[in-house]
Amino acid sequence: MSTDDEKAPADAALMFDLMQTQRRRTQSRLVRRYAWLLLVWAAAWGVGFTALWFGRDIGGVPVLPAIVAWIVFAACMVIAIVWSIVTGIRSGNSGIRGRSVLQGTLYGWSWTISMVGAWFLTVGLQRAGLAADVATLLYPALYIFLVGVLYLAGGALWRSIAQYVLGVVMIAVVIVATFIGAPWHFLVYATLGPVAMIVGSFLLWRGILPAESPEPRRASAADAAEPREHGEPS
Amino acid sequence: MTELDPVIHAPARLRIMTALTEALDDGDEITFPALQKLLDMTAGNLTTHLAKLEAAGYVESTKTFSGRRPVTFVAITPVGRAAFRTYRSTLLDLLGGTR
DSSP: OOTTTTTHHHHHHHHHHHHHHHHHHHHHHHHHHHHHHHHHHHHHHHHHHHHHHHHHTTTSSSSOOOOHHHHHHHHHHHHHHHHHHHHHHTTSSSSSEEEEHHHHHHHHHHHHHHHHHHHHHHHHHHHHTHHHHHHHHHHHHHHHHHHHHHHHHHHHHHTTTHHHHHHHHHHHHHHHHHHHOTHHHHHHHHHHHHHHHHHHHHHHHOOOOOOOOOOOOSSGGGGGOOOOOOOOOO | OOOOOOOTSSSSHHEEEEEEHHOTTTTTEEEHHHHHHHHOOOHHHHHHHHHHHTTSSEEEEEEEETTTTTEEEEEEEEHHHHHHHHHHHHHHHTTTTTT
16 A cells, blocks of 8 residues: 555545445445336336327227227236336345345335225225226326325435436326326326336436435544545436 | 555455445345345455454454355444545545545
């Protein structure tokens, strides 16, 4: 090791880069399965909602028989849901145990509880006589809105601005789609949703560094042990 | 004060400390194979460097059993976290706050 004035900064720069690379790589490895999951959901939305958009009596461009459109949509959702469940089960085997496991488990259950709860909610509304033209707007909106809210919570839990932004985008997509109304909302879900998810997946893959709270530059050696991070794009 | 902690100031050990800081919250531990995967290091290499970090009190390992299989869990100690933060600050100071 050298603390020679000439050599030290170059050495320090190399070590700093090594540290940053390892930070990104660690984050990327830890969330790789979620990056895949987002891609699967992007594909499921892209194909599923496009099928609905082309469904006779459903979307704006009647090409496919309604039954075919619904079957394609349902198949896409089932594949994505099964993939989600498998991802959830596998996340329990990341080799990490301890305090953060409960946090992850509770958050995982939030998804299941919200999605199953939403399904019961829609069944209840249907029993109460929900009109078909409202139902077509409400069903996708409710689920995607919940996804958005869960991303907000996840972003807050793991201090991930990117995840938080994805949540905001999801909620914005729902509002835009619902205001535009049927059948155009299917086209919005088929395009904007997947684009947002692909961007999110790419960011996870690259390795998002959690946002750090800015700390003032230390004034004395006594503060040296305090965490001090520099703002970096996540 | 600008002296970099020699225990951390080696590429392999810096990477180990970085991965542990990044992957584990306080009170978390990671299995040896999972850590090895995060780092892409050979088992022998990782063992050697973990031993040095453990001797300095920066990490601790716990041997336990999963069924019949022995499993080693690795954790970063509070002393290790503090040392890593100091190392990082010193590094940033050496770079003159250009990062």
